[in-house]
Amino acid sequence: MTRLATDSGAELSLETTVTGIDPSGVVSLVSPAGLAELRPRAVLVATGARERPRSARLIPGDRPAGVFTTGLLQQWVHVHHLPVGRRAIVEGAEHVSFSAAMTLRDAGVETVAMVTELPRHQTLGGFALASRFLMGIPLLTSTRVAAVHGRGRVSSVELADLTSGRRRTVEVDTVVFTGEWVPDHELARRAGVRIDPATKGPMTDGGGQTSVVGILAAGNVVHPGETAGMAALGGRRVAQRLAERLRRGDFDRPVGGVEVRVVEPLAWAWPNVVRPDDVPDRILLRTRTFTGRRTVSVEQDGRVLGQARLRHATPNRSLSIGGGWVADVDAAAGPVGLRLV
């Protein structure tokens, strides 16, 4: 993909950090070569998402070494070949959690359990079965890590069974907090871009346009927790649309649009801004709970714009519905709401 980009004429500046994007579009950079400023016509923010770490999950206890996210763990093991520990617990049971368990195995660490607050794991059935069969890791559902203990190094975690309320202590020296993706939206937010309280990423239309003229966003910063393939495809679409707009010369005009909001148990939807003259193929959706086959109703100011049948929904995995209803959105009316009926 790097080749694709450079072959098409893009210049890649590695070891370069964007320290700020001005609402007027000035981009500040720092690299070993020094400071620099760019004044591009368009800035595309593709800063990705991070896993929510222990502190942000408000997990109390001591502050020992030995607490990881999957991202940290995988660089620890595969990039820098650092020692991890002996016995680990993995919090989370979505795709990336299984990936964490495999990395632990590669590093010679025994995973004593995977725990999830939800009643079931959230990865593909075959993947979960195969990896658990291979690794023999028990999955504790409706359970959460309630505290981390240890002076200097993790010595144990406290697990809470959410059904019975019972607590127990498991001796481990390593804890991996997986998933719970949070967009790295800070550059966009400081540039004044509107943030969707549901995704916590910049609000954009299907073309990646944010609320600020000249600033676009794509990838996991707008739809946290998608696969690399989805992020790449999304990025390409946004880039194509951007190129078109720059060619047409109407790029500097605000495009407006109506916000898309969701009602629980829906977790988020993207694109989170729509316009009747720009009908997206699909709308991505996530739920907070496992739901059977349900219908999503799309409404605007009490008017039903469309309904779509969903397959079984799994939290932390996306579904999508067609975007045809967007053509009927009233650009002058209130936000569009998505809810399960």
Added chain:
Amino acid sequence: MTDTVDAVVVGAGVVGCAIARELARHGLSVTVVDRAADVGEGTSKANTAILHTGFDTAPGSLESRLVSQGYHLLVAYAEAAGIAVEPTGALLVAWDDEQEAALPGLLDKARANGYEAARFIDAAEVRRREPHLGPGARAGLEVPGESIIDPWSVTLALATEATRARAMLRLGTSVEGIAEGADEHLVTLSDGRVRARWVINAAGLFSDRIDRMLGHDGFTITPRRGQLIVFDKLARGLVSGIVLPVPTERSKGVLVLPTVWGNVLLGPTAEDLEDRGDTATTEGGIDQLLAAGRAILPPLLDEEVTALYAGIRAATEHRDYQISLHASQRYVCVGGIRSTGLTAALAIAEHVADLLRSTGLKLAVRDDLGPPLVMPALGEAQQRPYQRADLIEEDPEYGRVLCHCEQVTAGEVRDACRSEVPATDLAGVRRRTRAMNGRCNGFFCGAEVVALSAARTGRTAGQLTMVDR
């Protein structure tokens, strides 16, 4: 190793380091002993980081005097050494009748403490200054002098200057016993011993234990834990200064304040404990803080949390610091430095020097102290290395940002590992640079920071993260 030093200082917290620096700069040979592997590992690393004016201390107390002196000394010290300090000011906010009725008493107390700048402001003015406060603020008392500071760099700077003045830092070893002698004391350490003419007890939460080793029984530490929540830098815009509660009979209340690094703190709790080492946060404590935060500054709770921590105040049964000179025993006790010791540290050190002088000891400033110390710039209001073209041109490692969240460069991590008082574990690197202390907690940079720290400290990654002990 059996050379006799003039003074052994027990404890390398902010108070012990300040004392060691003061005495060493005045020509005494000093050894500082701490059981922790780094300086400031006790209460000095886990507080609220306010530079107090002393407006609400007990008038006439030693604490009152040392806090207000220490305040001025530390502002000047921090500014000279490039340690982040911001004069944000504080606002005591009254939310009910009882609190509103307590404000005049606080104003009187401030005046009794010699602090004249406090004044009342009305509800509208409270709102104008802190527009994001929750509903119901009745009135306020403004204390413009209250400031925020980088507490980690203060302790580190004091320790560094102490060692530059030839004090010895013996970390990772604890004082196990003290045998008094006619001319010198024999201090037994877990890994050796020190002979010293004077013993200075700055052992924080264990200052009563050291005091008892020397036959005294004047006070007992009653540990009081304070839990705090740190919010991400994106929350910084929600408060302009320190928002203080009005203390009443029923509760001491919770603070919301910015840090010099650009975060927002919510806390602390006040819990009496048995265990002096129990710096764990708890579900109950965090819930209590979140409930208070929701009332004081509702939008704060939408921001991401970057850390939970707890510190323990060295409270005693007395209402003042327990500082005493035992001249014939050649012993100074500096105990019970409760919740203001960061502010007061430099004044406490001068006070200890004065106590020694009063016994006839000659203390004169050394003439070989060298140039003033400059600490790395870590404050949000300072110019950080990643912002400095001149530094990066000289050394491109200051342009290589490892930690995106806190904008920490490879050059800074390297420096922290080979400074005069170097980091010895990952936590030490984090305090000296802020790497991994941001919203991602090292998701992006953690492995690289550890690998680099291992290469630079000569310790293994396993040692830095205590995989093998």
